[in-house]
Amino acid sequence: MTLVTKMKQLIVCLFVGVVLSQPSLGEIRHLEGEVIAGKRDMSMNVFCVDGYKFVLVHAIPQQFASPQQPNLVQMFEEKNGNTVPAKC
Numbered sequence: 001m002t003l004v005t006k007m008k009q010l011i012v013c014l015f016v017g018v019v020l021s022q023p024s025l026g027e028i029r030h031l032e033g034e035v036i037a038g039k040r041d042m043s044m045n046v047f048c049v050d051g052y053k054f055v056l057v058h059a060i061p062q063q064f065a066s067p068q069q070p071n072l073v074q075m076f077e078e079k080n081g082n083t084v085p086a087k088c
Contacts, residue, residue, distance in 0.1 A: 026050045031088065035060065046075070048088035 026049060033045035041060040046053060058070035075086040 029088070051088055053086040053088055 029048040031046040031048055031053070033043065036042040036044060040062070043058055043060055045056045047056060048054075053075040054072055055075055056070055056072050059068035061068070076083050077086045078084075
């Protein structure tokens with residue numbers, strides 16, 4: 001291989017590495033949130049991610065309680081008899 005070919009390969013590898021290592025540029029907004037009181041207090045938040053609604057629910061840790069995993073689900077709505085993702 002010639003020096004020019006090796007340099008081309010190096011430049012392509014660097015370009016691909018830089019492009020793939022960039023963080024995604026998605027938009028995330030917090031729309032609403034509330035605490036649901038009960039036997040186990042829960043926190044429910046609605047987020048807008050790239051134009052679609054998502055709900056995040058998790059238990060608020062009590063003293064000496066083990067932490068719970070949060071649940072993230074996408075909101076859907078019915079339009080003309082079809083279920084479609086809810087838009088913000």
